[in-house]
Amino acid sequence: MQYALVNGVRREAFRGGRGACPVCGAAAIPKCGPRILHHWAHAGRRDCDPWWENETNWHRTWKNLFPPECREVSHVAPDGEIHRADIKTPTGIVIEVQHSAMTDAERQSREAFYGNLVWVIDGRSFRDNFDIYHLLPDPSSAIAQDIVWEKASRPMQGAANGLFFRLSEGREDYPELDISKATLRFGVIHGIHEIRTEVEQAYRGHHQYDWVRPRRTWLDAACPVYIDFGEEYLVRLEIYDESNLPCIRYVTKRKFLHDVMLETNAKTIATRFYPIDRRSPAARASLEGA
Numbered sequence: 001m002q003y004a005l006v007n008g009v010r011r012e013a014f015r016g017g018r019g020a021c022p023v024c025g026a027a028a029i030p031k032c033g034p035r036i037l038h039h040w041a042h043a044g045r046r047d048c049d050p051w052w053e054n055e056t057n058w059h060r061t062w063k064n065l066f067p068p069e070c071r072e073v074s075h076v077a078p079d080g081e082i083h084r085a086d087i088k089t090p091t092g093i094v095i096e097v098q099h100s101a102m103t104d105a106e107r108q109s110r111e112a113f114y115g116n117l118v119w120v121i122d123g124r125s126f127r128d129n130f131d132i133y134h135l136l137p138d139p140s141s142a143i144a145q146d147i148v149w150e151k152a153s154r155p156m157q158g159a160a161n162g163l164f165f166r167l168s169e170g171r172e173d174y175p176e177l178d179i180s181k182a183t184l185r186f187g188v189i190h191g192i193h194e195i196r197t198e199v200e201q202a203y204r205g206h207h208q209y210d211w212v213r214p215r216r217t218w219l220d221a222a223c224p225v226y227i228d229f230g231e232e233y234l235v236r237l238e239i240y241d242e243s244n245l246p247c248i249r250y251v252t253k254r255k256f257l258h259d260v261m262l263e264t265n266a267k268t269i270a271t272r273f274y275p276i277d278r279r280s281p282a283a284r285a286s287l288e289g290a
């Protein structure tokens, strides 16, 4: 951990220091070697916070993007259960930065415990299994209302370039069926090149993607999930529209860090939009290839 209590004051580890774990009160000793991330460790093996994972440079880098008082904040439930959140903002949003895989049960427990929670997961180890495909128009835009996209995946490279049906055509061709975005899976197939200008104009960072051998628990998460691939953009997992199409949305780290300090609900982070000036390299490649 980054902080222990030294004479009742939160301090970072320092050579010769003697601290106490803010969660369990046990003695904490400083680890300040030249080749390690300076941190505090429990003096003995203990049952402290079972959710705590060993801190990596990646964890520490994330925590250090926030003011010290937002890092490693103890959170106590009404029944006395106590855990240490990686980051808690002044507006009450908890950010858990997660490097290792996690079980469904633990994910659910943490979501229930913190409630107003957002996940940031370390995606660097599975970047090669994560394809990001063509642009999608903002789901609330006019152009999106009539369109049902064909799900793209690694074996379906045609769809990866952007194929869609039109709801209006489905309804015209099959008036006897009660066709909606949720049911339209047939009809005339169109290509994204037909509507490229409209899609570009309504682009707010959404893309199709395929996660090969996904860590399923993150697809089922009740709280928002952002993947950090070590790039300028975070990748937020979303469901696009009533067709249930999985999609991602690029959110700049800068935008995320700004919003999480101001928004009061984890779910409203990055929902207020300004035009994205600089498209990501993946977005540009996707546009050019379409």
Ligand SMILES: [Zn+2]
Pocket: 021, 022, 023, 024, 025, 026, 042, 048, 049
């Ligand atoms: Zn402890």
